[in-house]
Amino acid sequence: MTRMTARRRAPRRTEAERNDQALLDGARAVLATDGAHASVAAIAKRAGVGIGSLYRRYPTKEALFLHLLDLVLDQYLAAAEAALADPDPWSGLAGYVTTVVEFAGSLSPIAGTVQLPEAVQDKNRRADEAVAAVVDRAHAAGVLRPDATLIDVELLIEQLGKSPLIEQLAKQGRTDLQAAARTARARITAIALDGLRAAGHPPLPGEAPGPELFEERWATDESRPPEPS
């Protein structure tokens, strides 16, 4: 092996970084529209990048998804911290929900398909704790309806994050209607938030959902069929 005397200035570093960002953006967009069946070819084309370049940066499709997932978890964390920084417990929570709904859709398609490394699971846990703090504060301040649990809020976010309308319009290339579709979803989010606010609402039906609905979604350990080499 030739030995690397010193780390030289990478020649086309800038283009590489730009490509990496484009790849991540493209992956997010294609994942949102095509779901779990998103193909690497579609991602590369969307990013304006060759397939070969994609595979130099990421050894596999799954690695790209995991990296993307990691970045999205950072967004979750940042949003939760911003919510806690808001002096008003309600507007903190409401802002968190509206923010997160905007980018939550990319994740769910790969929920059951990948095995999470320890670091990502950790980050996931930290994000959960942060949003739990936001919800707890809202509960303590009496601005969030008492019968709505943390799980309810998280499920609501996930439910609103994945918009069939936006996805279909994106798939049809109707970029002209995209903005209208996003404000339409913002209105629906506002409606849901009004229903989440403490008021004289009738009690919610059924049992409060348990945490297992969330926890077991990413755990693929035993549910994943063993892969023989």
Place this chain on the structure above:
Amino acid sequence: MTRMTARRRAPRRTEAERNDQALLDGARAVLATDGAHASVAAIAKRAGVGIGSLYRRYPTKEALFLHLLDLVLDQYLAAAEAALADPDPWSGLAGYVTTVVEFAGSLSPIAGTVQLPEAVQDKNRRADEAVAAVVDRAHAAGVLRPDATLIDVELLIEQLGKSPLIEQLAKQGRTDLQAAARTARARITAIALDGLRAAGHPPLPGEAPGPELFEERWATDESRPPEPS
């Protein structure tokens, strides 16, 4: 295979009808979980029916979907009429939403993929008129918040109808958690309905969504641009 001596008068006709129903149920289930990529093999297996039997009844996969779509539109219509039959405008609307959310998810995957025959378009229009009447009555009675339009309500239904959680659990075969997931969604629907009720809510953000968001979704005639590659 085992000889069916015990079953005496089991004419093939009955089995055929039973198969047809099983096929439709299976198609609905698989469409809900696999989306537009649902395969005929999966549908047949889910229905416990051979592929050959499927293709004797329906000349093509699309024909099966269209038949299913027709039946679902009947459900929409029936739900809207039941809502109008309810003497209380609010509980009529609320019941409509909760009912429709249960089965709305099956449709959206095939929204942009098929060309609708005239009869189905007609039925679609009639269903739209019926739900418009439900919403109008609620508006007139002052029980529905005035700034929420018919389109808002329809989009809300579509948004809640497609549940990533339920779909993923179904895909993983976690039938044990399915019931919990459904009640969880019912709670979220209840929250949204509380936010839809007339009260001192702050005004909804943005412009009210126009009808084009809905109308142009099924129209595949010329709106579909020839796919450039």
Place this chain on the structure above:
DNA sequence: CTATAACGGAGTGAATCGCTCCGCAACCGC
């Protein structure tokens, strides 16, 4: 018994997938 009709599913060609491989261009130290 034979004839008929509905059955299930292996098989088929086409399409698509993740991924590899390689020729080419941009940039480096000299």
Place this chain on the structure above:
DNA sequence: GCGGTTGCGGAGCGATTCACTCCGTTATAG
């Protein structure tokens, strides 16, 4: 200039999956 290195795009590969066909089997009717 020049050789060497690095990143680039995409044709092509084997594997997989798709919608659909075809046919041998099986239960009922006459």
